[in-house]
Amino acid sequence: MTALLEIRGLEVVFDGFRALDGVDLTVDQGELRFLIGPNGAGKTTLIDVITGLTRPAGGTVAFGGADLVGRKEHQIVRQGIGRTFQTSVVFEELTVVENLDLAASFRRPLRTLLRQRRGISDTVAEALETIGLTALAERPAGVLSHGQRQWLEIGMLIAQRPRLLLLDEPVAGMSRDERERTGELLTAIAEDHTVIVVEHDMEFLRRYASQVTVLHEGRVLVEGGVAEVRADPRVQEVYLGRNREEAA
Numbered sequence: 001m002t003a004l005l006e007i008r009g010l011e012v013v014f015d016g017f018r019a020l021d022g023v024d025l026t027v028d029q030g031e032l033r034f035l036i037g038p039n040g041a042g043k044t045t046l047i048d049v050i051t052g053l054t055r056p057a058g059g060t061v062a063f064g065g066a067d068l069v070g071r072k073e074h075q076i077v078r079q080g081i082g083r084t085f086q087t088s089v090v091f092e093e094l095t096v097v098e099n100l101d102l103a104a105s106f107r108r109p110l111r112t113l114l115r116q117r118r119g120i121s122d123t124v125a126e127a128l129e130t131i132g133l134t135a136l137a138e139r140p141a142g143v144l145s146h147g148q149r150q151w152l153e154i155g156m157l158i159a160q161r162p163r164l165l166l167l168d169e170p171v172a173g174m175s176r177d178e179r180e181r182t183g184e185l186l187t188a189i190a191e192d193h194t195v196i197v198v199e200h201d202m203e204f205l206r207r208y209a210s211q212v213t214v215l216h217e218g219r220v221l222v223e224g225g226v227a228e229v230r231a232d233p234r235v236q237e238v239y240l241g242r243n244r245e246e247a248a
């Protein structure tokens with residue numbers, strides 16, 4: 001496998017506090033990697049550095065061989081990195097398909113955009129099918145349930161055809177059924193994308209993760225297969241401590 005993302009010695013300092021303290025992370029092309037860690041471990045900060053929102057004090061972030069440090073957010077999006085945010089980016093008054101179309105359009109020249117207005121592009125149709133919202137395509141996004149809205153956001157990312165997707169707590173606030181559907185969605189997406197998922201939900205992790213990186217106090221504590229990571233005493237201590245019985 002080839003490394004798509006190679007992070008070395010990453011450091012982020014906020015007012016003297018080291019939020020990331022020498023993080024190394026390699027994610028191969030086609031991988032589905034889960035990133036976990038207790039509150040304040042640095043997970044969101046790491047995603048923020050990869051996407052250009054936060055500038056590191058030191059270290060390198062190579063994506064497809066090119067260094068991303070110092071690039072602007074929109075340049076990084078154009079390089080092929082898409083992320084979800086904790087806050088929604090869906091336009092409620094637009095339909096599901098219009099939201100997808102808008103997301104897809106950012107790479108298309110204006111002429112193509114106008115031509116394709118009359119029908120759904122293949123990219124949008126594919127995204128719609130992947131997220132399972134075809135039946136709701138013409139409904140305004142404002143009527144969607146919390147789970148459906150999260151899937152739409154994932155669909156909007158896919159429609160931009162990224163090489164790397166970064167998903168920040170995709171099952172937060174979801175019902176059991178929605179979690180299950182999200183797990184299946186992630187598995188499907190991971191077949192042809194590289195995906196990094198930040199997730200707190202241990203049950204979700206147990207069911208859908210294979211490779212896991214555990215962050216703790218701004219460093220990588222442990223990395224490996226999900227079973228191995230869950231069984232690691234250091235992980236149990238810092239992360240699963242409060243769920244030790246469940247983790248056993």
Ligand SMILES: Nc1ncnc2c1ncn2[C@@H]1O[C@H](COP(=O)(O)OP(=O)(O)OP(=O)(O)O)[C@@H](O)[C@H]1O
Nearest residue numbers: 014015017019037038039040041042043044045046
């Ligand atoms: N802009 C900022 N200014 C100062 N400190 C910050 C800033 N952003 C994050 N931090 C601090 O950096 C540390 C890492 O935060 P981060 O949000 O990356 O953790 P996390 O692993 O995503 O946690 P959570 O699971 O709670 O989302 C925390 O102690 C946080 O308070």
